[in-house]
Amino acid sequence: MAVNITPIVMPKWGLEMREGTVQDWLVAEGERIQVGQALVDVDTDKISNAVEATDAGLLRRIVAQSGETLPVKALLGVLAETEVSDAEVEAYIAAFEVPAADSDDADTGPAFDYAEVDGIRVRYARRGPESGTPVLFIHGFGGDLNNWLFNLDAVAEKHPVIALDLPAHGQSTVKLAGTTLKAQAAFVGQFMDVIGVPSAHLVGHSMGGGVAAQIAVDAPDKAASLALIDSAGFGDEVNADYTDGFVRADSRRELKPVAELLFADTALVSRQLLDDLLKYKRLDGVSEALGALGTQLFGGGRQSEQPGRALGSFGKPVLVIWGSDDQVIPGSHAKAAPAEAKVELLDGAGHMPQMERANEVNALLRQHLNP
Incomplete structure (x- = not known):
């Protein structure tokens, strides 16, 4: 059976954004997330903004820590329900690969x-x-x-x-x-x-x-x-x-x-x-x-x-x-x-x-x- 895990990734704001710096998380692990909820503040070279949830679910892991600068589509966190084991969550995080920059919006x-x-x-x-x-x-x-x-x-x-x-x-x-x-x-x-x-x-x-x-x-x-x-x-x-x-x-x-x-x-x-x-x-x-x-x-x-x-x-x-x-x-x-x-x-x-x-x-x- 497929494991139901939803990634939260670094968004692409604007046509020229390549990376963002994680600032403060606005939610905590174990919190239930609603669509549209502000999750984490991210700085770009233009201005800062809050990443909004595009999916609802349980925030199981915060992966990106404050101060980290990460490319667009890098993993910030993971949503998964309680029936998904910690081992499955950790395996998902370990296997996650950021899409190559030159393939973005290809x-x-x-x-x-x-x-x-x-x-x-x-x-x-x-x-x-x-x-x-x-x-x-x-x-x-x-x-x-x-x-x-x-x-x-x-x-x-x-x-x-x-x-x-x-x-x-x-x-x-x-x-x-x-x-x-x-x-x-x-x-x-x-x-x-x-x-x-x-x-x-x-x-x-x-x-x-x-x-x-x-x-x-x-x-x-x-x-x-x-x-x-x-x-x-x-x-x-x-x-x-x-x-x-x-x-x-x-x-x-x-x-x-x-x-x-x-x-x-x-x-x-x-x-x-x-x-x-x-x-x-x-x-x-x-x-x-x-x-x-x-x-x-x-x-x-x-x-x-x-x-x-x-x-x-x-x-x-x-x-x-x-x-x-x-x-x-x-x-x-x-x-x-x-x-x-x-x-x-x-x-x-x-x-x-x-x-x-x-x-x-x-x-x-x-x-x-x-x-």
Whole structure:
């Protein structure tokens, strides 16, 4: 008879994660685990997050100890019922082999694709099944598709997922498609046409939320639904200390207090996160592009365009998520969401809840996409 043992393994968060460092276990051996329960905190070179249980069962062994750095899919722990003997558990652990790194996701093709859109080379990623209406993730000002590293695979379990680097962001061409939300929305619409996506569930964060809302206003047929996270476009105020400070900062010392405005837990601003941002900002033309974009959209600490206020006639599902401790765009702006929208304020989260409170955001996205 087959022995019923379920492994808990190091997850792969994002398209570039190769390993993680085990921090604190949040459960103990002998504890009964429920699906979705937070099991252990893991640090990556981007940010830390809690590993969630994908299966229910009895936690028989904690294998990975605090401080250990392990590759993706390495064994962290083991679930097994009491009828499974200790000897069988130990034999399973001893025989467990981590899949070779080069075979990981071998059947999914390259991690990134590129599309030529109006003279701009756009980096994007696809995950999940091939059929169904895709979910298109649109990042914010100064960000890139890695802002969704904790969310893409969670949504891709049931839906085709696409995430792009906006023009002059990430690894897309350092050339703006315009400095307004309207121009960026038109560009994303062109991108969808080029890659053969007539309509998508749009998920936007910050400036990307404003872009998604603008698409819903200008080209509603392209938006099957909206999920807007700490979104621009719902009110006047925006923190110029962040928008201007991000453009000006050219050293780790200058950038650190600016990046800390993104998170309620400032410990999440790691050296690696700062180095990644600085590497991007030092690309030729990036500072000028961000300066032009920031001045147009957020000059003087005011938002120049507010498409979120025009969503009353959209008529399709709208989810609005906000971190209650957002220091960049006030959570009070969520009050301007359309009356039919589902609005969720996450206590203790800042401007990046999709990273800081990923498990809760993913649960809300799954509910939104599977009503």
